[in-house]
Amino acid sequence: MKLLHTADWHLGRILYGRSLIEDQRYFIHRLLFPLIDREQPDAVLLSGDIFDRQIAPVEAIRLFDDFVTRLCLDRKIPLVAIAGNHDGADRLGLGARLYRSAGFYLTSRLEPDAPPVVFADGERAVHIYALPFFDPAMARDALGDDTIRGYGDAMKAVLGRLTQRLDPSACNILLSHCFVTGAAVSDSESPLFIGGSGEVDPGLFQDFDYVALGHLHRAQRAGGEQIRYAGSPLKYSFDEEKHVKSVTLIDAGAGCAARQVELSPLRDMRTVTGSLEELRRQAEADQTREAREDFIYAILKGPPVFEPMSRLREFYPNVLGVVNGAESFEGDTAERAALRRNLRRRDSMTLFDEFLRQMCDTEPTDQDRAVFSEIGRALLGEDGPAPDNEQKEERP
Numbered sequence: 001m002k003l004l005h006t007a008d009w010h011l012g013r014i015l016y017g018r019s020l021i022e023d024q025r026y027f028i029h030r031l032l033f034p035l036i037d038r039e040q041p042d043a044v045l046l047s048g049d050i051f052d053r054q055i056a057p058v059e060a061i062r063l064f065d066d067f068v069t070r071l072c073l074d075r076k077i078p079l080v081a082i083a084g085n086h087d088g089a090d091r092l093g094l095g096a097r098l099y100r101s102a103g104f105y106l107t108s109r110l111e112p113d114a115p116p117v118v119f120a121d122g123e124r125a126v127h128i129y130a131l132p133f134f135d136p137a138m139a140r141d142a143l144g145d146d147t148i149r150g151y152g153d154a155m156k157a158v159l160g161r162l163t164q165r166l167d168p169s170a171c172n173i174l175l176s177h178c179f180v181t182g183a184a185v186s187d188s189e190s191p192l193f194i195g196g197s198g199e200v201d202p203g204l205f206q207d208f209d210y211v212a213l214g215h216l217h218r219a220q221r222a223g224g225e226q227i228r229y230a231g232s233p234l235k236y237s238f239d240e241e242k243h244v245k246s247v248t249l250i251d252a253g254a255g256c257a258a259r260q261v262e263l264s265p266l267r268d269m270r271t272v273t274g275s276l277e278e279l280r281r282q283a284e285a286d287q288t289r290e291a292r293e294d295f296i297y298a299i300l301k302g303p304p305v306f307e308p309m310s311r312l313r314e315f316y317p318n319v320l321g322v323v324n325g326a327e328s329f330e331g332d333t334a335e336r337a338a339l340r341r342n343l344r345r346r347d348s349m350t351l352f353d354e355f356l357r358q359m360c361d362t363e364p365t366d367q368d369r370a371v372f373s374e375i376g377r378a379l380l381g382e383d384g385p386a387p388d389n390e391q392k393e394e395r396p
Helices: 021-039 058-074 098-100 136-143 150-165 276-285 308-312 335-344 348-359 366-380
Strands: 001-005 043-047 079-082 104-107 117-119 126-131 171-177 208-213 226-228 246-251 257-262 269-274 296-298 319-324
Touching: 001 021, 021 043, 021 058, 043 171, 043 208, 043 269, 058 079, 058 098, 079 126, 079 171, 098 104, 104 126, 126 150, 126 246, 126 269, 136 150, 136 257, 276 308, 296 308, 348 366
Parallel strands: 001 043, 043 079, 079 104, 126 171, 171 208, 208 226, 269 296, 296 319
Antiparallel strands: 001 246, 117 126, 246 257
């Protein structure tokens, strides 16, 4: 059997206030479907983060609905998909049991004892086990084990139960959405952990013939030839500009041999550096209109430029960000520069609000802020946390 592995579509993504739905539609209709029609895979594996946020925009939902219809109903190709940490699991899972009759096998919530999706067209059956994103609390609840601590413990406990049911005569494939120790990360990925607490040992996957991973946006092996991140099909941060975006084809009848198929997006993403006039000449030297249409992050050298975005858009219409005659650092990216500027001007309460949004995927409430202020008063004095730029002395 031939399988196509992809992940981290993030449908509905907004980058620097710019919707990427046109680029995502181009990926599905102009790149993915022609590849599917050419390669004729027996099934498609989608390893989570289908949408970019829990309440996806309407155009993203319509795009995915159209994809599923054209793949499963029109082409009769099964889709095996899991929810990632960006997906709203309960919303995504609506009607999942009904979808199976049409060849759409969706798992949005952790079900450790769920049977695999079985394909038996060849001499050796293919069993696909689907593990959507789950955290330690979900694992404790699903397994009834209060001793589970950390993502590594949670994955070990879940796989310990699942692997007892593996059929050694079958080709056993696992879909999972997690962070494997040693893999390379990007700025566009939401952190799942503090320090190493969110990492998963690749040795836990040794009983599977192939592990189709999602979450990290660089296509890469993760601790073994048969443990792979498909990577995102598009670039979602400027530190990904050197990534080669692709999908992965798996030959399940030949030891799960895998090969990457490179994708050429509607627009590339790149950083340009120089004075305004140097960048103008550079844009004029681009031989194709497509190059000038790329998503651009500009680092302007020399004195600050008045209204730099409007000036740059005269020749780079899709410029998304600019450092205007400001200090830049070796290896800087748009995201890191923006974070550095924000950290300089934000007080502790604002940082707390951002922590809740990014780490907990929730909006801070007045009660949250009151608790944080109370903790600050207890630790730092009656006035609570002072703005970062006003704290003059170190406190225990």
